[in-house]
Structure formats: structure tokens, C-alpha cells
Amino acid sequence: MGEHLPILQVILPLIAAPVCLLIRHAVLCWLIATLVSWVCLAIAILLLLQALEGGAIRYQLGSWVAPWGIEYVVDRLNGFILVIVAAIGAVVTPYALRSVAEELPERQIGLFYVMYLLCLSGLLGITITGDAFNVFVFLEISSLSSYALISMGRHRKALHAAYQYLVMGTIGATFFLIGVGLLYLMTGTLNMADLAEQLKPLAGSRIVLAAFGFIVVGMGLKLAVFPLHLWLPNAYAHAPSAVSVFLAGTATKVSLYVVLRFIFTVFGFEFSFVGQPFGPALLVLAIAGIVVCSLVAIYQDNVKRLLAWSSVAQIGYMLLGLSFATALGLQAGLLHIFNHALMKAGLFLAMGCVVLRLGSCRIEAIAGVGRSMPWTMTGFLLCGLSLIGVPLTAGFVSKWYLVLAALEKGWWPVAALIVLTSLLAVVYIWKVVEAAWFRDPPGTAGRIGEAPLVMLVPLWIVVAANLWFGFETSGSVDVAKAAALALMGAVE
Amino acid sequence: MSGGTLIALALLIPLAGAGLIALSWRRPNLRESVTIATAVLLFAVNVRLAIGVLDGETPTLRVVEPVEGVPIAFAIEPLGMLFGLVASFLWIVTSFYSIGYMRANGEARQTRFYACFALALGATMAVAFSGNLLTTFIGYEALTLTTYPLVTHHSDAKSVRAGRTYLGILLGTSIALLLPGIVATWMLAGTLDFRAGGILSGTASDGVVLLLLGLYMFGIGKAALMPIHRWLPAAMVAPTPVSALLHAVAVVKAGVFVALKVIVYVFGIDLLNSSGAGAWLVWIATITLVLASVVALTKDNLKARLAYSTVSQLAYVVLAGALATQWGVLGGGMHIAMHAFGKITLFFCAGAIYTALHKTEVSQMGGIGRAMPVTMLAFLIGALSVAGLPPGGGTWSKWYIALAAAETGHLVIVGALMLSTLLNIAYFMPIVARAWFAPRAAIHPARSAGAMAAPDGGEGLKEAPLFCLIPLSLTALGCVALFVFASELETFLAPMIDGLSTKGR
DSSP states (O other): OGGGHHHHHHHHHHHHHHHHHHHOOHHHHHHHHHHHHHHHHHHHHHHHHHHHHHOOEEEEGGGOOTTTSOEEEEOHHHHHHHHHHHHHHHHHHHHHHHHHHHHSOHHHHHHHHHHHHHHHHHHHHHHHBOBHHHHHHHHHHHHHHHHHHHHTSSSTHHHHHHHHHHHHHHHHHHHHHHHHHHHHHHHSOOBHHHHHHHHGGGTTOHHHHHHHHHHHHHHHHHHTOTTSOTHHHHHHHHSOHHHHHHHHHHHHHHHHHHHHIIIIIISOHIIIIISSTHHHHHHHHHHHHHHHHHHHHHTOSBHHHHHHHHHHHHHHHHHHHHHTOSHHHHHHHHHHHHHHHHHHHHHHHHHHHHHHHHSOOBTTTTTTHHHHOHHHHHHHHHHHHHHHTOTTSHHHHHHHHHHHHHHHTTOHHHHHHHHHHHHHHHHHHHHHHHHHHHSOOOTTOOOOOOOOHHHHHHHHHHHHHHHHHHHOOHHHHHHHHHHHHHHHHTTO | OOHHHHHHHHHHHHHHHHHHHHHTTTOHHHHHHHHHHHHHHHHHHHHHHHHHHHTTOOOEEEOOOSBTTBOOEEEOOHHHHHHHHHHHHHHHHHHHHHHHHHHHTTOSOHHHHHHHHHHHHHHHHHHHHBSBHHHHHHHHHHHHHHHHHHHTTTOSHHHHHHHHHHHHHHHHHIIIIIHHHHHHHHHHHSOOBOOTTOSOTTTSOHHHHHHHHHHHHHHOGGGOOTTSOTHHHHGGGSOHHHHHHIIIIIHHHHHHHHHHHIIIIIIOHHHHHHHOTHHHHHHHHHHHHHHHHHHHHHOOBHHHHHHHHHHHHHHHHHHHHHHTSHHHHHHHHHHHHHHHHHHHHHHHHHHHHHHHHOOOBGGGOTTHHHHOHHHHHHHHHHHHHHHTOTTSTHHHHHHHHHHHHHHTTOHHHHHHHHHHHHHHHHHHHHHHHHHHHSOGGGSOOOSOTTSOSOTTSSOOOOOOOHHHHHHHHHHHHHHHHHHHTHHHHHHHHHHHHHTOOOSOO
């Protein structure tokens, strides 16, 4: 059993999805989805522990030996990402019970869990596989299911947002496929480890360079790198609340993982950063994304949209760490993947509670909601502080390492910029906090109560995690460090 | 009990107090009893700690280490102990005063008020006892956030606008300047601990030291150096007890306390002298202390006048630190305590006048001394102390600061200090003079009916409630006591300057 964990990680949700489709009963489907999510989390943690102790785990699908057969590989990096994805899934499913029941029509609820399970399976698959084409397959599974999930939003705008994402996402996936195709053309292999070997003598090849471009731009679209981010704010704002939480915590993270995997493991550090100005290009995009999107976030009236714009800005911080091309920078970026998943999931969870009670999360609608939903909004405040990067929260730790990494390179202006843009986060988070706590509720509002416990508990688990990983950082920092060193290890 | 446990208690007591206050919202008397009990307990813990510190101990507490090498840790040195003592003692007094003030004025949202007050005191303790810059920073930010609901207490458009100024300037400067300064210190020194003699010497060129000092002094917005002093007058929209304890003692003193601590324990006064980085700071502080006094002259609103007076007095402390001598550091440390007692008395009086007579403008205060003799006598003592004249404790701290200025050859600054004292007299004494000697007829009749017994210009006594009157008398007595017992204070602070190897003494 133990040696089959890598495939179980993916196959469990993949099988559970059609089972749910057959059942279609809302609560039963929810039960299955929750159980599967929790088992997935357990498996992911076991895999990460194994990878941390004994090095990379290699699993040959159907015992077909790599590089001919498909191989699943779990090392420190993707073990880390697997845990993030599975953990967010495990928190979201209990929460979804009430949230989804409220926001979706009865007949769609069963389908919701089918799509959710497919999406989870796709994201886990992208992360675990060691095969370039397999990444594309899972990418499509997760993408198609997430288009469906977004379109389930209760407003008609959700359809438009899903369509927008579909167009952009398909372009991204196609670019990625073209890139993989070019690599196959040059090397005749799809196994990542084998690709890395075969590509070494081909460093000067134009075609390989083109493949690099297609893959990075394609995944850049899925990852919502500025300026390829335009699909994201609409998608997050109009999707059902539970979907916003799940996608905000996982989808972009997994795409970033694919970028990391390709530029470090497949193409190699030399090719990516030394042979071409990839670092500086990324630096410029990251900074532009951070500044522009933080500014845009300030002017949003819909809190979910505001958070979505903030997500694009936060992706900029992760890319910033990557663009330093140092172990410390990479460590900071990886840490921010983890911490941002925590803080943004928490913020969206809180907004989901507000939407459940108020039916809206516009700034004017949430005036005074802090008084009627104190637990929810305290959770929002704490996760907001984490997003800003206040000490004692998780967000502080990743910002700290990011600033250190910038200073290590001697880039004072970048370090200053990281700090100054935190001020923009203060502005947009405070905008929500002020409305919720310090404004009087609109006169028309009736008495509303606190969110149900089944939603509050997941929220507060995430809030506690935000605080815990701000206090006791040895776990997250050490794993990020180990993963960063493993990636950079290929260099030295 | 060990020092660590006591520190933990000092941090947890206000927190627990805030929780209990929130829980007892249905029963105001119980709620206020909780506040008083919390304040008394906190003061007792501080006294217990102070006994240890007097014996030469350094109580320490280490909580966690979020990033490598930078723990959340507390360590009490004399200056922090003094600050903790002053703040926790004055909290007891203010709590009584708040009961009188809040009830007499029928203020809303009193539970939030008392709970936030307790939280703010907890944050103040964290700042006072912090053992490194990161811990200081956390306490400092917590203090800003917990006082925001107090500043915007009235929740009208005016106070929300003022609250934005308050939060914007304090959070803005601390994140944009102070935090980078801390990170840079970490890069240079490899530690953020406060150490006697400083941690930065020998790690950076003079230019970098200069830049760092700028980041710190303007990053610590609570010290209200011009031009980042705007938040303090803005904060005056708060109820008077808040202005009294927080914006004359806890918050602003946290600012100058951190500034002084950074100068002594991070830079070290030797480094400040040898690099010449302190020179510009001396002048900025001097300009601030003169200019703010001039602005105070122009303010008719009593609380605004007091606020600008505070800006000026805070600059004394920064100046004292920037002079970088033993006398200066001693004078600065003493001034934190002296000014606290003087200014809180003045604010208490302003609140008492508002409560009893509903007057806020200086020009309306003709003849009120006859209605409120105790209050105006306390006001006189507070004003003298703040101006630095006997029998107020402020005399001694100004004395030492002037000595430091003379010792370092800054005769112009000695002149500026004297000028400032004159200006102090110029903006305080007319209030006192008018209160006693102006005819009562000058009183504007426009005020709400029923609150005052004798609106006819007669000689009727009309003091504020006893809950207001006794606290303000106590703090006025405190000013005098500090004048008499200043040498005890000096002994208390002595360990702080013992290690300093500069000229003087």
C-alpha cells in the first residue's frame, strides 16, 4: 500500500468524481468529497515526509520503466506543493456544505462536487507527475473543471468570467502543448528527468529556446503573471465562494510550480538564467504586477474582486523571489506560495461567510458587518494583517526573507519597493476593515447572525495557521529552504 | 516570581482585562470595576518588577523565534521600567477620571472604549519591556491599531477623517521608514537586540549611519518630529481621557522612548558623536520645539493648544538624545516622566472644564477659575511643570537638557530652550490669568440647559464630578512630588548612562 501512495494521491479523487456523478445526491456527494479530500491530505503529508527523509520517490505507472512509461516523482518541492493543494481542499470541502447549498441551485450541487473532485485530481496530478505531456493532460482536467466551477456563480456575469478564463486558459494550455511538442521534436522524450539530460547538449538551439518561450508564456497565462492576468479578477469575483477559496489557494500556485519545475529541472538554471535575461524580465514583470495590481485593488468596490487583484499582486512577490535567481530568493518565493495560500484562503473564506449572510460583498453592503459577524470579520482582519506582512503572522515571514534576499543581492530599491507596496496592502485591507467595523450598518438591513459553525471552523483553522506559521516557522521555512536548495542544487 | 513570569503577567493582565470588560458590557459598574482592578494589578506587577530592576536585575522573557536570530523577546532596562511604571500608574488615575468623564458626558460605546484602553496599555507594556527592535516594532504597531478605535470614538465624519490621518501617518511612517531601518540594521549588525553601547558601531560608514538615523527618527512617527506631527493634533477628536493618557503619555511617550532607546542601545551615543550623524537631528528637534510652541500660541481650542505643546515637548526628548551626552540621555529619560505628569494634568483639566462648563475654546474661559478653583490651580501647576519652572518636576529635566546643550557647545540651543520656556509661559499663562481675573461676563451663554447650576455669572462653584477632580489633583501633586524627589528618579535611571563613556559628569 505504502509504495502506491503517489498514484493513490491522484486516482482517488479521479475515481470519486464519476461515483459522485452517479449518486448526484447533494449531501452524499459532499460526504464523499470531504472524505476524499482528507485522505488526499493525509497521503500528501505522508509523501512529503517520505521525500524529506529519504529523497525523491519515483513511481512507475503500470511498471513501465521511465523514460518510456509515465513516472510520478515526489521530491521536496512538489511534496510541499501537494500538501498546500490538499490542505486547501481539505479545508474547503467542509466549508462548501453550507456555502454551496446557499449559492447554487439544488440540482447543480452534486455536479459541483464532481467538478471539484476533478479539479483537485487535476491539480494534484500536475504537481506529482514527472512527465511533461502528463502535465498537459492534468492541466486540461483541472482547467475544464474549473471553467465549469466558475460558471456556477450565481450571477450571469459568472458565465462571462468563465468564458473569458476559458479563452485565455486554452491559449495558455495550447502554448504549453506547443512547447512540449517542440521539446519532444528535439529530444524524442517526454520524461522530465530524461528531457533534462537530453537538453544539455542542445543549449544553443533556437527550437529549444522557442519551446522555453512557449512553455513559460503558456504557464504565465495560467499563473496570471502581469500582464497576462486579466481573466483572474473576474473569475475569482464571480465564482461561487467556495470555488474562489479553492482556486485562490491552489490554481496559480500549481502553475507557478510547473514554471519552476521546467526552468530549474528541465531546462536547468544555466539555460534559464545565465543564457538569457530571464531573471531581469521576470523582475520587471513582477514589480509592475505588484505595483499596478495593488493600486487597482485599492479602487475596487467588490471585496472579492479586491482580493483577486491583490492575488495578482501577490503572485508578483513570488515571481520576485524567483527572479533573484538565488537560493534565498527562491526560498522566499516558495515560502510566499505557502503563506499566500493560507492568507488568501482565509480572506476568501471570510468573504464567503459574509456573502452567505448578506448575499453581497460590496463595500457599501458590508458596512457595520463587524458587529453582527464578529468572528468572521476578526478572522478577516487577522488574515488581512498576514497579507500586509505584520510580524507574528505568516505573511511577515515570507516578506522578511524576500527583503533579505533583495538586500543580499544589494538591490536596495527593490527591498524598499517590497516594503512600500505593503503600504498599498494596508490601504486596501483597511478599506474593508473600516467599512466592516467602523461604519454603521445601512438602515435597511435586518438582523443578521454570525456564520454557521461549519463555515467558521474552517475559517478559524486557516486563521490559526496564519498565526501559527508566523510564530513557529521552523516547519515551513525549513521545507522551503530544503526545496530551494534542491532546485538550486542542480546549479552547483 | 521570576522576572519572566512577571513580564508575561504585565502583558497578559491588560489582555485578560480587555476580555473581561467586553464580557461585562451589560453591567457598567462591574465593567468599570474590572478596569480599575486590571489597572491596579498591572501597576502592582510593575512595582514588583521595578524593585528587581532597582536591585540591578534585568528581567527577561523569550517567547518565540519567528525568523532565525530574531526572537520575540523582552528585557527590561531602567528607562523602559520607568516608562512602564509611569504609564501603568497613570492608567489607574485615568480610569477613575474616565468614569467621571464618560458618564457625565453620556458617551456612547463605552465598552469598546474601556476594552481598547486596556489593549492599548498592553501594547504600551510590550513597547516598554521589549528586548529587541522587532518586538518593539510589534508593540508599536499594536499600539497604533488599538488606539484607532479610541480616536474615532465618536464615529462622525470628522473623527473618521482624523482617524485616517492618525492611522495613515503612524502606520505609513513605521512601515515605510522604521521597518526598512530595522531590516537594514539586521543586515549590518546581524542582531536586533538592544545592547549597552549600541550594536551598529563599526558596521557602517558615516553616511549609512546618517541615513539609518533618518529612517529611525522619522519612522518613529509617534515621536512627532516635524513634519510628521500632524497625527497628534488630529487625534484630539478623541474623548479627553484618551488624549490625556494616550496622547500625552502612552502613545507619544512610546515614540520618544523608542527614539531614545534606539539612540542609546542601537546606535550608541559614541557612534552618534563620532559619525556626526546626530548634528542634523539636533537642529530638526530644536526647530520642532520652537515652531510647535509658536503654533500652540495661535490655537484657540484648548486641546489643540495642548497637542502642539506636546509636539514641542516631545522634541525636547529627541533633542536630549541627539545631543548624545550623559546629561542629555538622563534629561531625556527624566523628561518622559516629568512631562507625562504635567501634560496629563493639563488634559484632565481641559476635560473637567468641558464636562462642567462645556467649554473647549480658550477665549471662552474668562472667569472660570472662580467656578472651578481646584481645577484651575491644578492647571497652573501642570503648566508650570510643562514650562519647566518650579515647583514642577519639568524643571529638572529641562535643566539637564540645557546642561547637555551647553556642554556640547550648542549655545544657540540653550537660547532656543529658554525661548521655548518663554513661549510656554506665553501660551499657558493667559489661560490661567483669564480664568482667574477676566470678568465672568465674558462667558458665552450658549450652552446646553440644565447642565450647569449657575449660568448667571454669579460666583457659584461648579467643579467637575469628583471622579474627575480627584485624579487631576493627584497628578498635579505628582508634578510637585517629582520636583522634590527628582534625585530618586535620577538614581533609578543612572544604570542607563553608567556605561556611557562620554564627557560630562
